[in-house]
Amino acid sequence: MIEILNRLIDVIEERIGEDVDIETFASTMGTTSYHTRRMFASLAGIPLSEYVRRRRMTVAAADVVGDDDFLTISVRYGYGSTEAFGRAFRSVHGVSHGVVRRNGGPLRNYPQIRFHLTIEGSIPMDARIVEKPAFLLVGHAVRVPLIHEGVNPRIQQHIASLPATEHERLKQLSDTEPAGLLQVSADVDPDYAEGSELTYLHGVAVNAGSHVPDDLDAIEVEEGSWVVFRTSGEHPAALQAAYATSATEWFPSNPWRLRPGPSIVAVLERAEDFSTATCDLWLPIERS
Template sequence: MISALNRLVDLVEEQLREEFDIEELARTLGTTEYHLRRMFSSLAGMPLSEYVRRRRMTVAAAEVVRGESDLLSIAVGYGYGSTEAFGRAFRAVHGASPGDVRRDGGPLRTQPQLRFRLTIEGSTPMDTRIIEHPAFRLLGHAARVPLIHRGINPHIQQHIGALPEQEHARLRALSDTEPAGLLQVCDDIDPDGTEGSELTYLHGVAVTNGTQTPVDLDTIEVDAGTWAVFRTEGPHPEVLQTTWAATATDWLPSNPWRLRRGPSIVAVLERADDFSTATCELWLPVEPAR
């Protein structure tokens, strides 16, 4: 996986002035565009699209400062149809317009070329199991919410808080397969993992396909497949979020699995009354890395 990410970085440099086919690259590297984007954003700390924009504007800034070409020629050379569009992208990265930078020589904010390296320390063992699960269905109450990487998501908190206590009890009674109990489900996640992008959050339970679905509940159909299940215990949600991040930075690069499309599921096994601590299982859909 690390070599695939570095090849992706090399391709960005080779084609800074043009669009490149990440799907085809992923195929030649024996992985998927979805997994490649998810791993890039997790390890780089930014979406691939943002990295490409920063690199383009870093290289373009040198041409702006040199003054050998007019701004429209530079804009068109980097795929922008007008100096206005180029200027907006330039200002978003450097905090100044191309004209100001050409006149004053700055300010400039450089995005260095990334290089991925894997360091395995092994100081924090991850309690993991791999299971095969038949197709099942998720039932519950869904909402579109923004992605927030750290801390409590107030939009999710508000969504759950609006449900009456008897509704939680009704959902628990419907659960008849793993993952057991009330679940926190994230689906339709942006592969780039962009903070603020929308995802579908479902508060509900897992049921077998033969279970009758109440008409007032939202449903997510889940295909049969392999799941990596990570057990966490401690302060909530900090330990869960740290483990979630470590699946990308530590576990996936050093194990023969890759992410596949599907919902991410958190099952809360035990928790304190105030939810300050919890024991959870994080279910991630995976497939063998080829």
């Protein structure tokens, strides 16, 4: 995967003013657009689309301080108008292209990313592969923003709004792995951009043929493989670290890649104040 991401960086530079077809690129490299975007965002710390925008505006700065008219420069870097180009330029450099042409700056430089894999093996990952038939995730769903670190207050608010009797009712419905009350993230942006919206479901897993009460939301989950990581420690820090470590250590070292589908957290044990917890993190995968 590291080699694929570095090749993608090269292609972006070769076609800096064009939109690279990630679906086609990933297919020719023997992987998927979904996995490529998720791995890029996890390893680079920014969405692929944001990296492309920063690199374009870094390269475009050299043209802005030159003599070409702004419309020509805008089209050269994939924008249909000087206004659209100007908004992108200001978002990266903090000033308008007109100011830069007059004063020569200020400019912000965003260098090319290069990915390198270092396997230290100092922190073993407790993982297992599970094959599951199709099943359902049922419970109470809400749209929330994606937050990379710390507690998500919108999720906290959603869970707190459910009475204790509802938690017990959901537990009684659970009839398949992962067992018990679950924290489900679905419809996640492939770029994993912070602030983008996802569907959060507080609920349980049930077999595909199980009866689902009409007042509950349901997510259909396809048959397939899952990797399950066991995490333990400060919550949610240990869980969020597992997401990052899976991208930097587990996926590059194993013949699996992410596939579209929900990620699921099963809380096995926790402190009364939820400051620490032992969890199973379920991620949908397929052979690479």
